[in-house]
Amino acid sequence: MRLDKLLADAGAGSRSQVKEYIRRGRITVNGQICKKPEQKVSEEDDLVCLDGRAVEYVRYRYYMLHKPQGVITATEDSKEKTVLDLLKGVNTDHISPVGRLDKDTEGLLLLTNDGELAHRLLSPRRHVDKCYLVRTQKPLSAADLRTLEEGVDIGDEKPTLPARAWLNEEGDLLITIQEGRYHQVKRMLQAVDNQVHYLKRLSFGSLSLPEDLKAGEFRPLTAEEQESLRNDVAG
Numbered sequence: 664m665r666l667d668k669l670l671a672d673a674g675a676g677s678r679s680q681v682k683e684y685i686r687r688g689r690i691t692v693n694g695q696i697c698k699k700p701e702q703k704v705s706e707e708d709d710l711v712c713l714d715g716r717a718v719e720y721v722r723y724r725y726y727m728l729h730k731p732q733g734v735i736t737a738t739e740d741s742k743e744k745t746v747l748d749l750l751k752g753v754n755t756d757h758i759s760p761v762g763r764l765d766k767d768t769e770g771l772l773l774l775t776n777d778g779e780l781a782h783r784l785l786s787p788r789r790h791v792d793k794c795y796l797v798r799t800q801k802p803l804s805a806a807d808l809r810t811l812e813e814g815v816d817i818g819d820e821k822p823t824l825p826a827r828a829w830l831n832e833e834g835d836l837l838i839t840i841q842e843g844r845y846h847q848v849k850r851m852l853q854a855v856d857n858q859v860h861y862l863k864r865l866s867f868g869s870l871s872l873p874e875d876l877k878a879g880e881f882r883p884l885t886a887e888e889q890e891s892l893r894n895d896v897a898g
Contacts, residue, residue: 664703664704664705665700665701665704666685666690666697666699666701666702666704667681668756669704669706669711669718669720670684670685670690670713670718672720672722672724672756673711673718673719673720673721674721674724674753674754674883675713676752677752677753677754677755678756680752681700682700684713685697685699686698689713690711690712690713691710691712692709692710692711693709694710706720723775723776723777723780724753724754724775724776724777724883725883725884725888725889726750726753726774726881726882726883726884727772727773727870727872727873727876727883727884727888728746728772728773728774728880728881729769729770729772729878729880730749730764730769730770730772730878731879732766732767732768732769732878733767734746734749734879736762736763737760738755738758738760746772746774747774749879749881756776757776758774759774759776759781760772760774761773761774761775761780761781761785761867762785765846765862767862768862768863769862769863769864770795770864770872771864771865771867771870772864773870773884780892780896783896784868784892784895784896785843789895789896791841791867791868791895791896792839792866792867793864793867794839794864794865794866795837795838795862795863795864796831796835796837796861796863797835797848797852797861798836798859798860798862799835799857799858799859800860802834803830808829811838811855812825812828815854815855816854817853817854818850823842823847823851824840824841824842826839826851827839837865838851848862849862868891868896869888869892869894869895870888870891870892
Protein backbone atom coordinates (compact mmCIF):
# COMPACT_ATOMS: atom_id res chain seq x y z
CA MET A 664 0.00 0.00 0.00
CA ARG A 665 1.16 3.55 -0.71
CA LEU A 666 2.38 5.43 2.35
CA ASP A 667 0.03 8.38 1.81
CA LYS A 668 -2.95 6.06 1.43
CA LEU A 669 -2.13 4.20 4.64
CA LEU A 670 -1.83 7.46 6.56
CA ALA A 671 -5.09 8.81 5.16
CA ASP A 672 -6.96 5.54 5.75
CA ALA A 673 -5.66 5.52 9.32
CA GLY A 674 -7.27 8.91 9.91
CA ALA A 675 -4.04 10.91 10.08
CA GLY A 676 -5.55 13.46 7.71
CA SER A 677 -6.80 13.94 4.19
CA ARG A 678 -4.65 12.73 1.29
CA SER A 679 -3.35 16.26 0.69
CA GLN A 680 -2.63 16.79 4.39
CA VAL A 681 -0.61 13.59 4.81
CA LYS A 682 1.41 14.41 1.70
CA GLU A 683 2.37 17.67 3.39
CA TYR A 684 3.34 15.76 6.56
CA ILE A 685 5.56 13.51 4.44
CA ARG A 686 7.12 16.47 2.62
CA ARG A 687 8.01 18.09 5.96
CA GLY A 688 9.73 14.95 7.21
CA ARG A 689 7.20 14.24 9.96
CA ILE A 690 6.70 10.63 8.87
CA THR A 691 9.04 7.73 9.63
CA VAL A 692 8.85 4.16 8.39
CA ASN A 693 10.67 1.70 10.64
CA GLY A 694 12.57 4.58 12.23
CA GLN A 695 13.67 6.21 8.98
CA ILE A 696 12.30 9.52 7.69
CA CYS A 697 10.43 8.96 4.44
CA LYS A 698 9.62 11.80 2.04
CA LYS A 699 8.05 9.74 -0.74
CA PRO A 700 4.24 9.54 -0.62
CA GLU A 701 4.31 6.70 -3.13
CA GLN A 702 6.59 4.47 -1.06
CA LYS A 703 5.11 1.01 -0.57
CA VAL A 704 4.55 -0.04 3.03
CA SER A 705 2.95 -3.02 4.73
CA GLU A 706 0.08 -2.24 7.08
CA GLU A 707 0.98 -5.38 9.04
CA ASP A 708 4.78 -5.43 9.10
CA ASP A 709 6.00 -1.82 8.90
CA LEU A 710 6.00 0.68 11.77
CA VAL A 711 4.76 4.02 10.47
CA CYS A 712 4.94 7.02 12.81
CA LEU A 713 3.73 10.62 12.67
CA ASP A 714 5.82 12.92 14.85
CA GLY A 715 7.16 9.84 16.64
CA ARG A 716 3.75 8.34 17.41
CA ALA A 717 2.70 5.08 15.79
CA VAL A 718 -0.07 5.30 13.21
CA GLU A 719 -2.54 2.43 13.41
CA TYR A 720 -4.01 1.37 10.10
CA VAL A 721 -7.73 0.67 10.19
CA ARG A 722 -9.37 -1.03 7.24
CA TYR A 723 -12.90 0.14 7.92
CA ARG A 724 -13.87 3.61 9.05
CA TYR A 725 -17.15 4.61 10.67
CA TYR A 726 -18.40 8.13 11.31
CA MET A 727 -21.48 9.52 13.02
CA LEU A 728 -22.65 12.80 11.50
CA HIS A 729 -25.31 15.18 12.78
CA LYS A 730 -26.59 16.08 9.34
CA PRO A 731 -27.90 19.64 9.20
CA GLN A 732 -30.76 20.85 7.05
CA GLY A 733 -29.80 22.12 3.60
CA VAL A 734 -27.19 19.43 2.93
CA ILE A 735 -27.87 16.52 0.58
CA THR A 736 -27.12 12.90 1.35
CA ALA A 737 -24.75 12.14 -1.51
CA THR A 738 -21.05 11.53 -2.07
CA GLU A 739 -20.68 14.33 -4.61
CA ASP A 740 -22.72 17.00 -6.35
CA SER A 741 -21.73 19.80 -8.70
CA LYS A 742 -24.12 22.34 -7.13
CA GLU A 743 -25.15 21.28 -3.64
CA LYS A 744 -23.15 20.76 -0.46
CA THR A 745 -23.02 17.05 0.40
CA VAL A 746 -22.59 15.18 3.67
CA LEU A 747 -19.07 14.18 2.61
CA ASP A 748 -18.16 17.87 2.38
CA LEU A 749 -18.75 18.06 6.14
CA LEU A 750 -16.15 15.39 6.97
CA LYS A 751 -13.31 17.89 7.19
CA GLY A 752 -9.78 16.61 7.70
CA VAL A 753 -10.47 12.92 7.06
CA ASN A 754 -9.95 10.68 4.08
CA THR A 755 -13.36 10.17 2.46
CA ASP A 756 -12.21 7.72 -0.23
CA HIS A 757 -14.86 5.00 -0.55
CA ILE A 758 -16.86 6.51 2.34
CA SER A 759 -20.62 6.53 1.71
CA PRO A 760 -23.71 7.37 3.74
CA VAL A 761 -25.76 4.43 5.00
CA GLY A 762 -29.22 5.24 3.73
CA ARG A 763 -30.30 8.82 3.22
CA LEU A 764 -31.92 11.78 4.89
CA ASP A 765 -33.81 14.33 2.81
CA LYS A 766 -32.24 17.73 2.25
CA ASP A 767 -34.63 19.39 4.71
CA THR A 768 -34.21 16.64 7.33
CA GLU A 769 -31.53 16.72 10.01
CA GLY A 770 -30.18 14.18 12.45
CA LEU A 771 -28.12 11.05 12.78
CA LEU A 772 -26.40 9.74 9.68
CA LEU A 773 -23.88 6.90 9.58
CA LEU A 774 -21.08 6.99 7.00
CA THR A 775 -18.62 4.18 6.37
CA ASN A 776 -16.53 2.28 3.83
CA ASP A 777 -17.78 -1.02 5.29
CA GLY A 778 -20.09 -2.00 2.45
CA GLU A 779 -21.16 -5.31 3.97
CA LEU A 780 -22.32 -3.75 7.24
CA ALA A 781 -24.10 -0.96 5.35
CA HIS A 782 -25.94 -3.52 3.23
CA ARG A 783 -27.05 -5.46 6.30
CA LEU A 784 -28.23 -2.33 8.11
CA LEU A 785 -30.34 -1.31 5.11
CA SER A 786 -31.73 -4.76 4.35
CA PRO A 787 -35.54 -4.86 4.81
CA ARG A 788 -35.15 -8.34 6.30
CA ARG A 789 -33.14 -7.01 9.25
CA HIS A 790 -35.88 -4.70 10.61
CA VAL A 791 -33.39 -2.16 11.98
CA ASP A 792 -35.13 0.51 14.08
CA LYS A 793 -34.96 4.18 13.05
CA CYS A 794 -36.47 6.74 15.42
CA TYR A 795 -37.52 10.23 14.34
CA LEU A 796 -38.71 13.40 16.05
CA VAL A 797 -41.52 14.98 14.04
CA ARG A 798 -43.15 18.37 14.42
CA THR A 799 -46.46 18.23 12.63
CA GLN A 800 -48.73 20.81 11.06
CA LYS A 801 -51.53 20.05 13.52
CA PRO A 802 -51.85 17.97 16.70
CA LEU A 803 -52.14 14.21 16.39
CA SER A 804 -55.01 12.36 18.00
CA ALA A 805 -54.86 9.02 19.78
CA ALA A 806 -56.59 7.54 16.72
CA ASP A 807 -53.86 8.97 14.46
CA LEU A 808 -51.17 7.34 16.61
CA ARG A 809 -52.94 3.98 16.49
CA THR A 810 -53.23 4.22 12.71
CA LEU A 811 -49.53 5.01 12.33
CA GLU A 812 -48.66 2.08 14.59
CA GLU A 813 -50.82 -0.37 12.68
CA GLY A 814 -49.34 0.58 9.29
CA VAL A 815 -50.73 2.90 6.63
CA ASP A 816 -51.22 2.98 2.89
CA ILE A 817 -48.70 5.45 1.44
CA GLY A 818 -49.32 4.53 -2.19
CA ASP A 819 -46.89 1.63 -2.47
CA GLU A 820 -47.75 -1.98 -3.20
CA LYS A 821 -47.86 -2.77 0.51
CA PRO A 822 -48.83 -0.73 3.59
CA THR A 823 -46.02 0.31 5.92
CA LEU A 824 -44.94 -2.14 8.58
CA PRO A 825 -46.22 -1.64 12.12
CA ALA A 826 -44.46 1.24 13.88
CA ARG A 827 -44.20 2.69 17.37
CA ALA A 828 -45.63 6.18 17.74
CA TRP A 829 -46.05 8.38 20.80
CA LEU A 830 -46.02 12.05 21.80
CA ASN A 831 -43.40 13.70 23.98
CA GLU A 832 -44.13 16.34 26.62
CA GLU A 833 -44.06 19.11 24.00
CA GLY A 834 -46.63 17.30 21.88
CA ASP A 835 -44.15 16.37 19.16
CA LEU A 836 -44.35 12.95 17.55
CA LEU A 837 -41.72 10.31 18.18
CA ILE A 838 -41.99 7.49 15.67
CA THR A 839 -39.88 4.38 15.22
CA ILE A 840 -40.01 2.59 11.88
CA GLN A 841 -38.12 -0.39 10.47
CA GLU A 842 -38.17 0.53 6.81
CA GLY A 843 -36.54 3.19 4.68
CA ARG A 844 -39.02 3.93 1.93
CA TYR A 845 -38.82 7.16 -0.06
CA HIS A 846 -40.09 10.09 2.07
CA GLN A 847 -41.65 7.46 4.32
CA VAL A 848 -42.33 9.50 7.46
CA LYS A 849 -43.70 12.42 5.46
CA ARG A 850 -45.98 10.12 3.49
CA MET A 851 -47.15 8.37 6.67
CA LEU A 852 -48.22 11.71 8.13
CA GLN A 853 -50.00 12.61 4.90
CA ALA A 854 -51.91 9.32 5.23
CA VAL A 855 -53.43 10.60 8.50
CA ASP A 856 -54.23 14.00 6.95
CA ASN A 857 -51.24 15.84 8.40
CA GLN A 858 -47.94 17.37 7.28
CA VAL A 859 -44.37 17.33 8.54
CA HIS A 860 -42.96 20.74 9.47
CA TYR A 861 -39.69 19.48 10.96
CA LEU A 862 -38.02 16.07 10.89
CA LYS A 863 -34.99 14.86 12.80
CA ARG A 864 -33.57 11.34 13.07
CA LEU A 865 -32.61 10.54 16.64
CA SER A 866 -31.36 6.97 16.31
CA PHE A 867 -30.39 4.28 13.84
CA GLY A 868 -30.28 0.77 15.26
CA SER A 869 -28.40 0.90 18.55
CA LEU A 870 -26.75 4.20 17.58
CA SER A 871 -28.23 7.35 19.14
CA LEU A 872 -27.47 10.98 18.32
CA PRO A 873 -25.55 12.53 21.24
CA GLU A 874 -27.00 15.75 22.60
CA ASP A 875 -23.59 17.43 22.44
CA LEU A 876 -23.03 16.64 18.75
CA LYS A 877 -24.21 19.81 17.03
CA ALA A 878 -25.63 20.02 13.53
CA GLY A 879 -22.78 19.79 11.03
CA GLU A 880 -20.44 18.05 13.48
CA PHE A 881 -19.20 14.48 13.25
CA ARG A 882 -17.04 12.00 15.13
CA PRO A 883 -15.70 8.47 14.62
CA LEU A 884 -17.69 5.65 16.16
CA THR A 885 -16.22 4.05 19.26
CA ALA A 886 -15.25 0.37 19.17
CA GLU A 887 -18.27 -0.35 21.39
CA GLU A 888 -20.62 1.44 18.98
CA GLN A 889 -19.20 -0.46 16.02
CA GLU A 890 -19.69 -3.78 17.80
CA SER A 891 -23.22 -2.82 18.80
CA LEU A 892 -24.14 -2.08 15.19
CA ARG A 893 -22.77 -5.45 14.10
CA ASN A 894 -24.90 -7.08 16.78
CA ASP A 895 -27.95 -5.25 15.41
CA VAL A 896 -27.68 -7.27 12.20
CA ALA A 897 -26.05 -10.47 13.45
CA GLY A 898 -27.47 -13.80 12.39
